[in-house]
Amino acid sequence: MVKGALQKLIEQVAEEHDLPEKVVEKALKNAIAIAIKRDKKIRDNIEVEFTDEGIKVYTVKRKGNKKLKFPLDISPEDVNRIAAFAAKEEFLRELEKAEQERGFLEFKELEGEIVYGIVRKVLENGDVIVDLGKIDAILPKREQLPGESYKPGDRVKALLLEVKKVRGEPLLILSRTHPNFLKKLLEQEVPEIREGLIEVKAVARIPGERAKVAVDAKEMKMDPVGIVVGLKGTRIQKISEELGGEKIDVIRWSDDIAELIRRALAPAHPQKIRLFPYEKRAEVAVPEEELSLAIGKKGINVKLASKLTGWHIDVLSLKDFEKLEELRKKENEGEGEKSSEA
Incomplete structure (x- = not known):
């Protein structure tokens, strides 16, 4: 159980960063362990514990399936000095990692859905870095509609195409050209699709130019094409505008x-x-x-x-x-x- 000043620090940081206290505690322990290893030039794994008596530090070795812990020969003054430094430097990095991990897990659940963000940076190759709030994503040039251009501060609506980790770092890829982006836009715009009364059976796109969508209705009396297109084409026109004027043909599915x-x-x-x-x-x-x-x-x-x-x-x-x-x-x-x- 963490007591005293450390507990207050953890509670305060957890509230400021909207993170669970356990996550903050783990980040602080990692930060102290990293700082001690660096300061004392230790290669072994180090484990940090918070006790009523203060901070305890152990070197950790494995023997088969057993984990063996040995108290590290380090004075309390040294531990406190290094911990104070870690709280300022490494702790911030560890917190950033914790926030990034939480963001990764949250967005992993949103894979295949539409997300909204703000352009943070446009790279030389045309790729766009998009701020999704808790984590950054990339909208590659190949996933942008022909003729689209972006500048920092622009708002972006896109399909969260893929959420993965590359060398331990989260990588979120967005797309505005994928057929499923059009499918999800239809779900947003047409309540009957969201409610399951109309099903989007197939989508084909040549991004920015033209698309074809096949729809079907659960009830034969329903006109799925008319419902999706909307009165005077209002529904499909709104989606077409989002896709840079892409012409969208809607047909009724047949087996x-x-x-x-x-x-x-x-x-x-x-x-x-x-x-x-x-x-x-x-x-x-x-x-x-x-x-x-x-x-x-x-x-x-x-x-x-x-x-x-x-x-x-x-x-x-x-x-x-x-x-x-x-x-x-x-x-x-x-x-x-x-x-x-x-």
Whole structure:
């Protein structure tokens, strides 16, 4: 049990830093142990105890599974002198570590959620250091939307993509380009998604340019697309603005893969679909005048439809689709004749 001045110090610091007293006590003990090792040039592990009589210091050695403690030959005056120094120097470092660890554990639970922060620094490579309050995170250049720029003091909303430790130090990575960022924004904006009435089944994005979202409703009578888009597009427009004007197509999910592909290629209107399940590939026929619409500028529309459905999609004009079908029939007939001759 810690008594007297040390107890008061621990209580005061715990209150100031909003940390549990046990954490502060451990930090103080670590700080004193580090300072003693440095001052006395000791290599062995040191353990510090707080008693009614004062601070006790032991060297610690292990023999098998046993931990052996030996009192350190050091005067109380020396211990107090070093402890006073440690309280000023090492203790602050240890407290910082304790606060960082608590922040790490708290944010580990928020992994995959949206967080808010303030830009603290912009690095030369374009990465952004974001202050999340208790801990810093990094928004890498690759996870920023095209054309975005930041300066210290800017507010940031992002997905907490990953929380891990690298060489013992916490590393929090943010993203504004990940498909789940759009999914979480939809959850924030659409109460019916939060309540579980509407489910976001799939999301595909080309960050900053365009996205496709497939949604489904538990009740068939519900119009999930209309609900997600909002009256006059207000809900989806708000999300689009957060994503730098990214255009968002919302379609209704279908368990029928051919129908899902058909919907995913909107605004084009596919007329025929041929599936190759073993290749997870589809050939889709659209009217000649809709060919460029189905493919999209720089192939974006068909690329997003492929990402959304998980199938490779080849878009053809109706004329070419039918020619290819006829060619395959002839090939099959030819193979049949060969088999008969054999």
